[in-house]
Amino acid sequence: xxxxxxxxxxxxxxxxxxxNNLTGGRAHVGNWPGKxxxxxxxxxxxxxVEMQIIDLPGTxxxxxxxxxxxxxxxxxxxxxxxxxxxxVDASNLERNLxxxxxxxxxxxxxxIALNKCDIADQLNYEIDVEGLxxxxxxxxxxxxxxxxxxxxxxxxxxxGAVKGKPTERLVKISYGKQLDGLILRxxxxxxxxxxxxxxxxxxxxxxKLLEGDKEVLRMIDKSSSKDEVTDQLLETVG
Amino acid sequence: xxxxxxxxxxxEPDVLFAEKRYAFISEILPKVLKGKRPLxxxxxxxKALLNKYLGIPVFLALWWALFRFTFDVSGTLSDLIDIGFxxxxxxxxxxxxxxxxxxFVADGVIGGIGGVLVFLPPIFFLFFGLSILEDSxxxxxxxxxxxxxxxxxxxxGKSFIPMLIGFGCNIPGIxxxxxxxxxxxxxxxxxxxxxxxxxARLPIYVLIGGAVLGGYAVTGTFxxxxxxxxxxxxxxxxxxxxxxxxxxxxxxxxxxxPMYSTPTLRSSLTHMWERGVLFLKKAGTIILxxxxxxxxxxxxxxxxxxxxxxxxxxxxxxxPVFRPLGFDWRGAVGLFFGFIAKEIxxxxxxxxxxxxxxxxxxxxxxxxxxxxxxxxxTGLAFMAFSLIYIPCVACIGAIYRETNLxxxxxxxxxxxVLAYVVAFAIVGIxxxxxxx
Numbered sequence: 001x002x003x004x005x006x007x008x009x010x011x012x013x014x015x016x017x018x019x020n021n022l023t024g025g026r027a028h029v030g031n032w033p034g035k036x037x038x039x040x041x042x043x044x045x046x047x048x049v050e051m052q053i054i055d056l057p058g059t060x061x062x063x064x065x066x067x068x069x070x071x072x073x074x075x076x077x078x079x080x081x082x083x084x085x086x087x088v089d090a091s092n093l094e095r096n097l098x099x100x101x102x103x104x105x106x107x108x109x110x111x112i113a114l115n116k117c118d119i120a121d122q123l124n125y126e127i128d129v130e131g132l133x134x135x136x137x138x139x140x141x142x143x144x145x146x147x148x149x150x151x152x153x154x155x156x157x158x159x160g161a162v163k164g165k166p167t168e169r170l171v172k173i174s175y176g177k178q179l180d181g182l183i184l185r186x187x188x189x190x191x192x193x194x195x196x197x198x199x200x201x202x203x204x205x206x207x208k209l210l211e212g213d214k215e216v217l218r219m220i221d222k223s224s225s226k227d228e229v230t231d232q233l234l235e236t237v238g
Numbered sequence: 239x240x241x242x243x244x245x246x247x248x249x250e251p252d253v254l255f256a257e258k259r260y261a262f263i264s265e266i267l268p269k270v271l272k273g274k275r276p277l278x279x280x281x282x283x284x285k286a287l288l289n290k291y292l293g294i295p296v297f298l299a300l301w302w303a304l305f306r307f308t309f310d311v312s313g314t315l316s317d318l319i320d321i322g323f324x325x326x327x328x329x330x331x332x333x334x335x336x337x338x339x340x341x342f343v344a345d346g347v348i349g350g351i352g353g354v355l356v357f358l359p360p361i362f363f364l365f366f367g368l369s370i371l372e373d374s375x376x377x378x379x380x381x382x383x384x385x386x387x388x389x390x391x392x393x394x395g396k397s398f399i400p401m402l403i404g405f406g407c408n409i410p411g412i413x414x415x416x417x418x419x420x421x422x423x424x425x426x427x428x429x430x431x432x433x434x435x436x437x438a439r440l441p442i443y444v445l446i447g448g449a450v451l452g453g454y455a456v457t458g459t460f461x462x463x464x465x466x467x468x469x470x471x472x473x474x475x476x477x478x479x480x481x482x483x484x485x486x487x488x489x490x491x492x493x494x495x496p497m498y499s500t501p502t503l504r505s506s507l508t509h510m511w512e513r514g515v516l517f518l519k520k521a522g523t524i525i526l527x528x529x530x531x532x533x534x535x536x537x538x539x540x541x542x543x544x545x546x547x548x549x550x551x552x553x554x555x556x557x558p559v560f561r562p563l564g565f566d567w568r569g570a571v572g573l574f575f576g577f578i579a580k581e582i583x584x585x586x587x588x589x590x591x592x593x594x595x596x597x598x599x600x601x602x603x604x605x606x607x608x609x610x611x612x613x614x615x616t617g618l619a620f621m622a623f624s625l626i627y628i629p630c631v632a633c634i635g636a637i638y639r640e641t642n643l644x645x646x647x648x649x650x651x652x653x654x655v656l657a658y659v660v661a662f663a664i665v666g667i668x669x670x671x672x673x674x
Contacts, residue, residue, distance in 0.1 A: 012496045061256075063252070066418065093267060098259060098260065124273040126271070127271055128270040128271075128272075129270075136266070174258070174262070179258075207255065210255070212244070213252075230242070234242060236246060
């Protein structure tokens with residue numbers, strides 16, 4: 001059995017380095033922003049399980065606004081990797097967790113690599129790793145990519161994640177009473193198009209629709225659930 | 239549908255959703271994160287290096303130092319390679335009895351490739367220096383500093399990152415434009431990217447600058463890089479103003495500045511080696527093919543003096559176009575073959591002067607011969623022309639893949655026109671200032 005693992009993260013979180021550590025591949029380490037535009041793949045064997053590792057472009061979010069973000073989100077939505085490793089810069093948690101929330105909404109089977117823990121230490125940050133893991137209901141592994149610290153644990157966590165079902169431990173972000181209700185109603189309306197709901201997380205579709213995401217708007221426009229969704233929207237406006 | 243949504247949640251629904259996600263994050267953070275960020279050495283350095291007034295001068299000074307370093311360190315090594323290939327050619331010439339074969343090997347293969355490989359040291363050291371700037375974290379700051387200026391001019395700040403990459407090679411630079419959100423901004427960035435002086439142009443600056451600019455060779459080279467950046471900005475502004483497709487405001491952009499760190503020797507050497515090997519591979523393939531074509535054209539009909547060879551015929555045919563710029567037929571052929579790859583320009587000169595010296599004769603030093611066909615002003619014009627017109631066939635291919643046929647043709651044509659105009663202006667201004 002080969003499991004497919006996608007690696008994602010903000011630019012400059014050490015994604016290339018972790019990818020290299022995992023795959024044993026040699027690649028240049030640098031700070032050119034937007035360096036990994038092309039898709040990179042590698043292999044790794046851990047405890048008898050073969051993993052195929054895919055390096056996704058570094059992005060701050062997963063909107064339909066740039067090619068990089070689209071590449072990353074298409075991969076997660078369409079190819080449905082078994083596990084998504086989200087690399088989070090421990091010295092810059094707030095901004096990095098934004099991408100994490102977006103991956104949560106895509107209902108991906110996520111493992112967080114909390115990288116640059118050494119730098120966070122130097123900056124006198126104290127991070128409650130277990131607490132973070134509990135709050136997000138996602139395994140969180142502290143790593144230091146430059147010294148390969150935490151790589152074995154990360155691979156263990158990936159193997160562990162494959163066994164669990166992510167939907168059972170999904171944290172939903174609340175968008176306020178009014179929006180949450182609307183999201184639920186749109187989700188129901190979307191159910192009419194079974195094929196689309198099999199393929200995409202419905203809550204994500206509803207949120208993206210309300211956000212005005214061009215790609216999702218186009219998709220729903222062509223979907224058989226279009227009338228139901230429009231009705232829901234009209235009803236709420238009225 | 240989108241209208242109903244807007245009516246319901248306001249003009250910017252995506253901003254509202256983003257705010258809610260950040261609210262979720264700020265709810266979690268205090269529970270798991272303790273400690274406050276102290277002022278680090280990085281912050282202090284940034285206060286100086288990103289300073290409103292100091293930023294640009296510091297950038298220019300470091301950039302200049304980069305070229306000073308490249309030239310000074312590589313000079314002796316280049317001379318050694320030159321001498322090495324020179325004696326190798328002589329030995330081979332003596333060993334091979336067949337005249338045409340001997341000329342093919344000595345003037346064509348060894349002379350042509352040697353003429354290009356002389357520039358291996360500057361390329362190695364340029365990338366070594368660039369890698370130090372990059373790994374230290376300064377290069378992203380350079381982008382930030384320049385972005386501030388670009389933004390005031392109404393340009394997309396993210397454009398500068400593909401442009402910085404273009405200093406190495408324009409092809410990844412053009413591909414890096416994919417990170418730009420708006421299609422119009424992306425195409426604009428691609429169109430100006432070839433103006434960033436890639437490493438293949440460096441041999442031309444080193445050769446011509448070294449031959450005719452004397453003590454100002456480093457300054458001449460540095461000025462080409464600055465000229466490229468200034469032209470890129472001017473062209474972007476011009477296209478935005480003139481071409482309806484590009485009208486509109488550039489979208490805002492966030493840039494992250496990594497912390498400063500001490501560059502490691504290993505990383506810099508690896509980077510230098512990887513880029514150097516790419517250059518070597520190119521020398522063994524497309525550049526070799528190019529110089530062999532030049533050798534063939536410059537040697538046949540066999541026995542004819544250089545002025546009567548096929549190459550001279552080709553050169554004389556295109557020379558009138560370049561005459562106003564002060565380039566003779568040899569310069570014209572160099573630029574003609576430079577279309578394939580810019581390194582071929584120097585390889586082409588090496589072959590031409592090797593053949594010109596005549597078979598069996600001690601070939602003249604390429605730099606001395608260059609000084610014979612260029613003045614400081616026309617030499618500078620030649621450097622500028624080489625900088626501006628389309629870098630190479632592969633780059634045209636990359637532009638085509640990333641845009642379409644229309645923009646590809648546009649890019650080739652405007653590159654040639656701009657190159658001509660700038661070179662003409664240099665010759666004109668030089669003439670007015672009395673450097674004829």
